[in-house]
Amino acid sequence: VDRRTDLELWRLARTDPEAFGALFERHAAAVHAFCARRTADLAAAEDLTSIVFLEAWRRRDAVQPAGESVLPWLLGIAHNVVRNAHRARRRHRDALRRLPVARDGHEAEDIAARVDAERALAEARRAIDALPRRERDVVALVLWSGLSYEEAALALGVPCGTVRSRLSRARARLRTSLDHPLPPTPQELS
Amino acid sequence: MTDLLPAPVPELDEGWLAARREHLVRELAAPAPSPRVSRRGVLGGVGAVCGAGAASAAGLILAGGPGASSAFAGWRAAPSVPAAGQLQSATARCEQPQPKAPPPGGVSTSLGPKPSGGPPAWPDPSTWRLQVSDVRGPFSMLVFSAPPDATVMCIAGPDFSAISLGVNHSAAAGGVLANGIAIERYATARNPQGPEPYTFVVGRVGSAVSAATLQLSDGTTVTATVSGGRLLAWWPGQAAATAAQLTTPSATVTQALSAATPPEQPTAHVGTATGSCRGVQGADRPSTCTAKAGPFVAAHSGAATGSCGGVQGAGPSTCAGGAEGHVVRGAPRGVVVGGR
Numbered sequence: 451v452d453r454r455t456d457l458e459l460w461r462l463a464r465t466d467p468e469a470f471g472a473l474f475e476r477h478a479a480a481v482h483a484f485c486a487r488r489t490a491d492l493a494a495a496e497d498l499t500s501i502v503f504l505e506a507w508r509r510r511d512a513v514q515p516a517g518e519s520v521l522p523w524l525l526g527i528a529h530n531v532v533r534n535a536h537r538a539r540r541r542h543r544d545a546l547r548r549l550p551v552a553r554d555g556h557e558a559e560d561i562a563a564r565v566d567a568e569r570a571l572a573e574a575r576r577a578i579d580a581l582p583r584r585e586r587d588v589v590a591l592v593l594w595s596g597l598s599y600e601e602a603a604l605a606l607g608v609p610c611g612t613v614r615s616r617l618s619r620a621r622a623r624l625r626t627s628l629d630h631p632l633p634p635t636p637q638e639l640s
Numbered sequence: 641m642t643d644l645l646p647a648p649v650p651e652l653d654e655g656w657l658a659a660r661r662e663h664l665v666r667e668l669a670a671p672a673p674s675p676r677v678s679r680r681g682v683l684g685g686v687g688a689v690c691g692a693g694a695a696s697a698a699g700l701i702l703a704g705g706p707g708a709s710s711a712f713a714g715w716r717a718a719p720s721v722p723a724a725g726q727l728q729s730a731t732a733r734c735e736q737p738q739p740k741a742p743p744p745g746g747v748s749t750s751l752g753p754k755p756s757g758g759p760p761a762w763p764d765p766s767t768w769r770l771q772v773s774d775v776r777g778p779f780s781m782l783v784f785s786a787p788p789d790a791t792v793m794c795i796a797g798p799d800f801s802a803i804s805l806g807v808n809h810s811a812a813a814g815g816v817l818a819n820g821i822a823i824e825r826y827a828t829a830r831n832p833q834g835p836e837p838y839t840f841v842v843g844r845v846g847s848a849v850s851a852a853t854l855q856l857s858d859g860t861t862v863t864a865t866v867s868g869g870r871l872l873a874w875w876p877g878q879a880a881a882t883a884a885q886l887t888t889p890s891a892t893v894t895q896a897l898s899a900a901t902p903p904e905q906p907t908a909h910v911g912t913a914t915g916s917c918r919g920v921q922g923a924d925r926p927s928t929c930t931a932k933a934g935p936f937v938a939a940h941s942g943a944a945t946g947s948c949g950g951v952q953g954a955g956p957s958t959c960a961g962g963a964e965g966h967v968v969r970g971a972p973r974g975v976v977v978g979g980r
């Protein structure tokens with residue numbers, strides 16, 4: 451386990467791809483989960499995860515991560531990459547062509563699990579599709595990815611109060627349209 | 641009906657992670673291909689500075705050279721300590737005599753017609769007074785005041801330099817809250833010869849503000865230079881500044897910036913593509929331009945000193961001139977404290 455902090459790795463990663471690789475290993479699962487929940491497509495989410503980190507590397511000189519984790523910033527990029535997936539794929543098409551070949555095949559159980567997972571993801575996505583886009587973004591970052599209000603604000607480039615109010619509006623909207631209320635945020639739980 | 645708990649996502653297996661990490665590191669270690677110059681950049685012409693609030697600006701000359709597409713290599717998100725002689729060298733480059741004629745393929749860099757019809761001259765560099773400097777790696781951005789009422793902004797880097805001139809139509813922006821900032825200029829500039837666009841912010845800070853970090857629309861942050869009551873920052877690209885985190889003795893406060901997108905000007909002029917114009921250049925009646933520059937609205941009027949015209953076909957009108965006019969409505973109002 452790499453014990454260096456995100457910020458230490460980030461400083462090194464500006465010139466050292468291996469340090470960036472360590473950040474990838476640390477945050478790829480969270481980025482992948484975010485992409486998967488937004489697309490409901492596990493294979494697409496895998497490619498988008500790679501694109502997010504390629505984009506992050508491209509912008510590394512323009513960034514000074516705030517806080518202790520670079521994850522909010524990565525999810526901010528993921529947010530944009532998912533929204534502009536076509537353009538992102540085009541920008542990084544050469545790198546995508548060189549992606550490692552997919553595994554030869556999945557076990558039948560594995561395939562069935564993926565199908566089930568994608569079905570659940572699609573169902574969850576449909577549930578928030580009725581929300582205005584900005585409220586949907588906040589739900590995905592705060593409730594689904596576990597970011598704090600501050601981190602979501604950083605990811606979306608909006609003030610913290612905006613995140614709070616969007617989430618509040620989303621709750622109110624969904625309360626009237628769903629059988630189940632939104633789950634509490636990590637901050638509320640703590 | 642589903643609930644909105646996060647749907648479970650199958651875990652990534654270690655083989656996938658290792659293979660993708662290896663791929664990523666390999667891609668990043670490979671030499672980057674030369675970035676393509678976007679068509680938009682070529683069509684953009686000489687980048688320009690947009691006056692905002694109390695200042696109207698016009699005229700930006702960028703000098704790029706072959707290979708300038710990597711012009712921002714080495715840029716830093718936080719100000720850095722200048723190398724020995726860096727500021728002196730940048731000042732010397734900025735003070736070089738500016739051509740009156742546009743560079744080949746460029747566009748007019750004049751400030752707009754004087755009542756006599758001739759373009760105003762650049763202020764004599766010997767009269768400039770440095771207000772604030774911002775160093776980011778090999779790049780130096782300098783803001784000078786030039787009597788009687790002009791502001792000269794200059795950026796110098798390894799591959800290019802640019803200089804712009806603004807004319808203040810009214811006294812310096814007042815009313816800055818002690819724990820707030822007021823943006824005076826905020827725009828995207830670009831150069832057809834290679835460098836990618838960059839966006840800058842020039843402003844004033846309240847007396848209690850000791851540091852400022854700008855949050856950009858792409859999720860990144862940029863630490864501004866805060867010195868002598870001035871704020872200065874710039875970054876590659878066109879991301880908008882959405883908020884500023886300000887350090888004061890008592891707390892860190894966040895100030896929302898209402899600008900959604902930095903204005904971009906395809907030619908040297910005052911205002912942006914969202915302006916509207918009344919009157920016709922040369923007509924007997926005064927022309928009036930109302931230009932919305934990002935978070936600001938500035939209006940200028942003056943007999944035959946403005947010009948109006950559409951930009952790139954069917955786009956909205958822009959306002960040109962105004963350097964000789966006066967502000968009839970233009971107090972900075974772009975900085976909104978609180979939510980959006």
